[in-house]
Structures are given as C-alpha cells and as structure tokens.
Amino acid sequence: VSIAEAASPATLLAFRARMLAFALLGVFVLFGVRAMHLSVSGPPDRQAFKSGAPSAAVLRADIVDRNGVLLATTMPSWALAASPGAIWEPEEAARKIAGLFSDLDAATLARRLREGKGEIYLKRDLTAAQRDAVHNLGMAGLRLVEEPRRVYPNQELAGQVLGGVGRNLQGASGLERALDAEIRTAAREGRRVRLAIDTRIQHAAEQELAAAVARARAQSGAALVLDGRSGEVLAAASWPPLNPNSSVPSSDPSRVERVSQARHEMGSVLKPFTVAIALEERKLSLTETFVPGRTLEVPGYAIKDHEPFAEGPATIKEALAQSSNVVAGELALRVGAPTLKKYWTELGLTARSPIQIAESAAPVQPRDDGEATLATLGFGHGATMSLAALAGAYSVFVNDGALAPPTLLAREAGAKIRKRKVFSALTVQDVSLLMRDVVAEGTASRSDLHDLDIAGKTGTAELVKPGGGYDPNRVFSSFVAVFPARAPHYVIALSLDEPQRTPENGFLATGGAAAAPAVGLLAGRIAPFLGVAPAELASDQPRVGPTPGGAR
Amino acid sequence: VLLASVLALGVYKSKSDARAARARLATLEEKVAEQREIARSLRAEAQYLQNPKRIEELARTELGMAPAAHAQQRELSSLDKPAP
Numbered sequence: 001v002s003i004a005e006a007a008s009p010a011t012l013l014a015f016r017a018r019m020l021a022f023a024l025l026g027v028f029v030l031f032g033v034r035a036m037h038l039s040v041s042g043p044p045d046r047q048a049f050k051s052g053a054p055s056a057a058v059l060r061a062d063i064v065d066r067n068g069v070l071l072a073t074t075m076p077s078w079a080l081a082a083s084p085g086a087i088w089e090p091e092e093a094a095r096k097i098a099g100l101f102s103d104l105d106a107a108t109l110a111r112r113l114r115e116g117k118g119e120i121y122l123k124r125d126l127t128a129a130q131r132d133a134v135h136n137l138g139m140a141g142l143r144l145v146e147e148p149r150r151v152y153p154n155q156e157l158a159g160q161v162l163g164g165v166g167r168n169l170q171g172a173s174g175l176e177r178a179l180d181a182e183i184r185t186a187a188r189e190g191r192r193v194r195l196a197i198d199t200r201i202q203h204a205a206e207q208e209l210a211a212a213v214a215r216a217r218a219q220s221g222a223a224l225v226l227d228g229r230s231g232e233v234l235a236a237a238s239w240p241p242l243n244p245n246s247s248v249p250s251s252d253p254s255r256v257e258r259v260s261q262a263r264h265e266m267g268s269v270l271k272p273f274t275v276a277i278a279l280e281e282r283k284l285s286l287t288e289t290f291v292p293g294r295t296l297e298v299p300g301y302a303i304k305d306h307e308p309f310a311e312g313p314a315t316i317k318e319a320l321a322q323s324s325n326v327v328a329g330e331l332a333l334r335v336g337a338p339t340l341k342k343y344w345t346e347l348g349l350t351a352r353s354p355i356q357i358a359e360s361a362a363p364v365q366p367r368d369d370g371e372a373t374l375a376t377l378g379f380g381h382g383a384t385m386s387l388a389a390l391a392g393a394y395s396v397f398v399n400d401g402a403l404a405p406p407t408l409l410a411r412e413a414g415a416k417i418r419k420r421k422v423f424s425a426l427t428v429q430d431v432s433l434l435m436r437d438v439v440a441e442g443t444a445s446r447s448d449l450h451d452l453d454i455a456g457k458t459g460t461a462e463l464v465k466p467g468g469g470y471d472p473n474r475v476f477s478s479f480v481a482v483f484p485a486r487a488p489h490y491v492i493a494l495s496l497d498e499p500q501r502t503p504e505n506g507f508l509a510t511g512g513a514a515a516a517p518a519v520g521l522l523a524g525r526i527a528p529f530l531g532v533a534p535a536e537l538a539s540d541q542p543r544v545g546p547t548p549g550g551a552r
Numbered sequence: 553v554l555l556a557s558v559l560a561l562g563v564y565k566s567k568s569d570a571r572a573a574r575a576r577l578a579t580l581e582e583k584v585a586e587q588r589e590i591a592r593s594l595r596a597e598a599q600y601l602q603n604p605k606r607i608e609e610l611a612r613t614e615l616g617m618a619p620a621a622h623a624q625q626r627e628l629s630s631l632d633k634p635a636p
Contacts, residue, residue, distance in 0.1 A: 203604035524622025
C-alpha cells in the first residue's frame with residue numbers, strides 16, 4: 001500500500017504547505033546571509049572603480065641636470081576629437097568651438113564637421129582650462145582624449161642631446177630614445193633621471209659656439225665639455241640649435257646632433273695619439289731630431305708639410321707644435337698598422353661613442369692596411385669619427401693614461417668608474433707638455449689662450465671634394481684642450497664645419513684661428529662653475545708673441 | 553534578538569561611517585593628484601622663465617651685464633689689503 005493512498009487528502013495538503021514554508025525560509029536565510037556578507041565585505045569589485053587612468057608622471061620620468069635643474073617633464077594635455085555624424089548643427093558647433101581657440105577658424109571647422117567621417121581631431125595639446133571650457137559646452141559628438149605631452153622648459157638648451165618623443169610618449173630621438181627604458185623605470189619608481197650635464201656650462205658652451213660660428217661664418221659647429229676623470233659630459237652643444245618643443249622636418253640641419261652623430265676626418269687633433277703611441281712603443285725619443293721640409297714618400301703618394309716646421313733640425317716638440325704631417329706620418333709607419341689599430345681600438349676611435357644619444361654614429365674605417373693609408377691615419381686622415389669619440393680619447397691625458405668613456409648620466413658620489421689603461425703615466429705627461437707648447441708657441445699661440453693654463457691640439461682638416469681629392473678652401477677646423485694643464489681634469493673640444501677666412505679671425509680658417517679662441521673664452525667662463533680658481537687656470541709660462549705666418 | 557539587532561545596527565553604523573570616510577579619502581586623493589599636476593606645470597613654467605638664455609638676454613639688455621672674462625677673476629687672497 002503506498003503512502004499517498006494511505007494518507008487522507010487533508011494531511012497531504014498540510015504536508016505540502018509545510019514543505020513550501022521550509023523552502024521559503026531557506027531562501028530568506030540565504031538572502032540574509034548574503035546581505036550580511038555584503039555589508040561586511042563591500043561590493044567585490046569596488047577597488048576597480050577607485051584607480052583612474054595613470055597620471056602623466058607615471059609614463060615618463062622628469063629629466064634633470066646634475067644640479068636638479070628641470071630639463072624635461074611630462075604634462076597632462078588633451079586632444080579634442082569630434083564625431084561629425086553625431087553633431088546636429090555643424091555651423092553652431094563650429095562657432096562655439098572656434099570661440100574657445102583663437103587659432104581655429106569657424107568656417108573651416110564647420111566644413112570639417114559637415115564633411116568629416118568617423119572621428120576627426122580638431123585640436124591637440126589642450127590645457128586643463130581649455131579642457132574644462134570644452135566640457136562646459138556640453139555638446140554631443142565631442143570627445144576629450146587624454147594625451148600627455150613632453151615639455152622641454154629650457155627651449156633650445158641641449159635640444160639635440162635631449163631629443164624627443166613620439167605621440168605615445170615613446171622615446172624617438174636623442175637621449176629620450178637611448179635612455180627610454182631607464183626613463184620609464186624611473187617613472188614607475190618615482191625617481192627623476194639625473195644627467196651629468198650642467199645647465200650653466202651647457203649654456204656657456206652653446207653661446208661661445210654660436211659666437212665662434214658667427215665669427216667664422218661656418219656651416220655648423222659642435223662643442224663638448226667633459227669631466228675627463230669621470231667621463232661625465234658637462235655640456236654637449238650643436239649649432240644650428242634645435243628647440244625640441246617644436247616639430248622640425250628631419251631634413252633640417254638643426255636636426256643633426258653634431259657631437260656624436262656628425263662624423264669627420266679629424267685631422268691633426270689625432271697627432272698627439274700618434275706621438276703617444278710612438279713614445280709608448282719606444283719608436284720615438286723626445287731628444288731625437290727631425291729634418292724639416294722633407295717629403296715622405298709612400299706608394300702612390302708624397303706627403304709634404306705646407307711649410308717647414310722649423311729652421312733647422314728640431315725635435316718632436318717643434319714638429320707637434322707646428323703640426324708636421326710628415327713627422328706624424330713617419331711615426332705611424334714606424335709603429336705599424338696592427339699596433340696603431342690596437343691603440344685606436346683601446347682609445348675608442350674605432351667604435352661608436354658610448355654616449356647615450358640614439359644617433360651616436362660609428363666611425364668609418366679605412367679599407368686597406370697599405371703604407372699610404374697608415375701614414376695618413378698618423379695625421380688624422382682616412383678615417384672619420386665623432387667629436388664625442390675624439391674627446392673621450394683625450395681623457396687619457398687627464399687620467400694618467402687611462403680612458404674614461406663619456407657618459408650623459410651623472411655618476412653617483414663614490415661610484416666606481418671603470419677606466420681602461422691605454423698609456424703609461426710617463427708617456428701622457430710627456431705628450432701633455434708637448435701640447436702645452438702647441439698653445440704657448442705653436443699653432444694655437446695666436447689665440448686668447450696665452451694667459452690660461454691649457455694644453456691642446458689644433459686641427460685643420462681639408463674636406464673631400466665631391467669628385468675626389470681634398471679641397472684646400474673647405475676645411476673642418478677644431479681644437480681639443482685639456483685643462484688646467486698642471487693638474488688636468490677637463491677636456492673641451494670645439495669644431496667648426498667650413499669656417500671662412502674672416503677678418504674677425506685674422507683672415508684664417510684654421511683650428512688655431514677659428515676654434516681655439518672660442519675654447520679659451522669658454523674655459524675662462526666656466527672655470528668658476530667647475531671650482532677651478534683663477535690662479536689654477538692662469539698660465540705660469542712666459543708669454544710668447546704670436547707666431548707669424550700660416551701656422552696650421 | 554535584541555542583542556542581534558543592536559549588533560546589526562552597530563555594524564551598519566560603522567559601515568556607513570567607513571563609506572563616508574572612503575569617499576572623503578577619494579576626494580582628497582583626487583585633489584592631491586590635481587595639485588601635483590598644477591605644481592608640475594608651475595615648475596615647468598618657472599624653469600621656462602629662469603632658463604639661462606632668457607636670463608642672460610634680460611641681463612644683457614635690461615642691466616647691461618656681460619659674462620665675466622677670465623682676466624676679470626681674482627682670488628680673495630691675491631688682493632691687496634685695503635688701506636685702514
């Protein structure tokens with residue numbers, strides 16, 4: 001007999017009602033528990049609403065100079081976009097929008113709003129106030145897109161070195177590109193990126209370079225100030241200058257970073273290294289005499305000096321002071337190609353400069369090892385390189401023969417600097433003395449350097465003619481200095497592309513006439529910033545009158 | 553039942569207080585972020601106004617100043633003592 005049959009209809013009904021009551025109670029208990037749970041824990045995805053879009057600072061860190069002066073920052077900015085399809089009255093909308101921006105024309109705007117398809121951008125780089133004004137129009141079909149903007153408050157200062165970013169704040173050129181990862185990491189960690197550059201020295205370098213370019217009516221120019229002991233780049237200037245806040249076509253001459261990107265046959269500024277290599281390899285003694293006015297015969301080529309470097313037999317002192325190509329070529333031949341190349345590699349002259357500029361270019365090396373090539377390398381021809389690579393190599397003269405690779409990032413106090421020993425301290429001392437003579441009585445003696453304790457070397461490299469061969473009327477002139485010469489610490493390099501023979505420079509376009517005076521002015525001007533006392537930079541050598549004639 | 557309802561009320565009160573505090577915190581955080589952005593803009597503006605090129609131009613044109621040459625610099629110790 002089944003239960004259903006046994007129970008009366010009334011008992012069955014009561015049983016069903018009780019079951020329903022229990023089920024409802026269960027549901028209410030569930031609701032209650034959930035309600036209690038919610039009130040204690042809060043809605044599960046509450047956190048998601050809290051954090052909005054990342055602020056501009058999170059994307060890209062500020063860049064500051066070695067003293068904390070702001071060089072680059074990221075600012076909030078908005079773009080105004082419109083969907084023409086969603087705008088009812090284009091004329092009315094255009095009039096209202098044009099009223100907010102002086103550089104927008106209502107008629108053009110109306111046409112764009114009438115004929116545009118999809119979403120069009122009406123204006124970029126809106127400030128917060130402009131954004132609020134657009135917001136207050138309360139117009140349908142308009143959209144404000146957040147587009148953080150990179151700003152360089154010092155305008156042209158170090159323009160090419162800083163470089164720039166693309167629309168998405170991705171590093172596009174200069175150190176913004178070379179240090180892209182570091183700048184982003186710093187932003188996440190809330191740090192600023194501190195450069196080795198000193199704004200005051202950078203400004204002085206740019207000014208003196210611009211003045212030197214103007215005096216010589218040159219095509220372009222570059223200047224570099226290096227703390228040779230640490231490798232820190234205190235200033236890197238290019239002329240013509242570039243304002244990274246404005247967009248300039250990539251073909252414009254101001255877009256070339258002249259310190260590390262532009263390459264040249266450097267010429268005589270490389271002779272100190274030829275002499276140092278010959279001394280180090282014991283292929284030259286300081287007392288050995290050379291006969292001036294000789295011709296150096298190499299296969300297919302005869303090397304001559306423009307004029308004899310002395311009246312009678314003279315030592316390397318006169319030969320370097322008057323920049324003899326014959327002697328430098330002969331020393332290179334004595335040393336031999338493999339040895340010369342080995343030293344050049346150690347000096348960083350055969351690779352791109354490690355300076356953190358995206359455009360830093362690799363040198364062009366000679367294709368053969370022949371005697372003619374070797375001899376020309378001895379006086380700085382036949383291979384091109386950047387001023388940054390050259391100045392980096394000169395750091396051996398302030399580090400007792402060790403090389404400190406140039407860097408744009410500030411060194412932390414006490415950080416270990418990795419230097420590479422290239423020459424012995426004795427060799428470097430000897431060559432430094434020879435370079436003091438260049439300034440005291442050699443090719444740089446006509447400049448304003450007499451009263452400064454500076455050692456250095458001039459360079460006047462003829463440029464290659466379009467059809468081959470060298471053009472004596474178009475030159476690349478430079479001067480690389482080490483100072484203070486008694487206790488060297490800094491390297492200054494300055495170069496001019498195609499200086500003219502102007503009256504301001506005594507109708508000469510040589511490195512001694514066009515570039516060296518600017519280096520003297522710059523050294524005197526920045527000495528106080530470097531903590532070099534006036535007496536430290538004053539020459540203790542007797543003043544010698546300018547050498548007459550076309551010294552190079 | 554009484555105890556339970558007192559407890560429930562207590563929980564409700566503390567929860568609503570916490571919610572109000574959280575809302576206040578969010579407003580304040582927003583304000584801080586806003587002020588940070590303003591400070592950032594002002595810093596950039598200040599640096600623009602004191603960038604060396606602009607200062608030098610003003611010093612040159614308004615004050616007739618020029619960069620000090622090396623020959624114009626002396627150390628204090630190298631100067632003669634002033635007459636008494």
